[in-house]
Amino acid sequence: MILIIPAIIAGYAQQDGWIAALFGIPIGLLILWLILHLSSFYPKLNLVQINDRILGKWLGALLSCAYLLFFLLAGSTFIREVGDFLTTQLFQSTPIRYIHLLFVLILMWGVWNGIESIARSAEILLPLFIFICIALIVCLIPQMDLERLKPYFGSEGLSFAHATMMFSVYPFGELCSFLMIFPYASKPAHRNKDVLISALCASLLLFLLVFISLTVLGAYFTEHNIYSTYVLTQKINIGAFLQRIEALIATAWVISTFFKTVLYFYAFSIGTAQLLRLSTFKPLIVPTSFLMFGLAMMVAPNLCIMSKRLFPTGSTGISPMALYFRHCSFPSII
């Protein structure tokens, strides 16, 4: 997410991407609030069980299937993103399958150890991630040029709205995997507030990345570099001494994508177990890793098709709003 969001936003709104991002944050927080509100109605049930409860057996199973398919395909897409990024930028002569294989093995290991180990390791790695991001932002301040943002509001109204929608629905809609793990998390009284605050911080980070990318690289270059944050790090040059630290951002991105993917993996395996009314989800871990390894290669023949065709149509998830308004079972936004 932190690598490709500037390219996506700038692709729609050009130099106004940062304004679109700013508008997108409250809308995204509203979506997250919907998710949290839905889970507060059913604190003991996860998404598949909620579907079952609200929509009944058959319709609920149908919607659960749609969500599970989304978890599976989105998880495989994340694996593919990591593989594509590493093979095009860092390990140019490594076949993509081996990177996928390593990633899937770690995923399998993580899910096998359970949600608690995942959460604790995320806690350990979070400071590293924050440090890298702050270092990136601070090191780029000297190169920022606000002139590159002009003219303000120069983009077309409709594509500006599209950029706002992408910024709100794409990062926040992916959080619907949280609905699968909420019942297993501990429930302090201020949990909803904590989730909202952390989502706000994360979206501010995304906004800063869009902003810096636009001010340092300019709209044209941001739009046409799919890994613009990575290119940004290559621009860091402080006194001809501190430079070429792009491997750091690659590390941070792979770490963050790993945790996103592990959540999706977990959501898929536990959701399938619940949909089929199995007593445990542990046996499903190995088949799921096979599925993800295979689908990671199959989702798209190459990066161009993935970024131009799939990101605009798919990848944002079926909105939980459909569930919130209980009467309509139609998966509203994808």
Added chain:
Amino acid sequence: MSLPTLIVLCIAISFGMIQMPALIKKKLKREAFAYFLLLSAGTAFSIYAANVKPVPSPLNALITIYEPVNQFFDRMFRP
């Protein structure tokens, strides 16, 4: 049969040989059946992936479903 196919099949069969009998022994029939279905689908996909064969993406189906919806919204907003 190429080498990657063979490797994937070996790994899948060895996993199945270890986990399936354990599930059946514990009288978890449903689990064993779901395990078998998912594992065979996964193995089929993985064989394609390991051989880097070009196959039509399963997402094309989703795109064909949602393309009319997108076009509908597009027509609604674009005069």
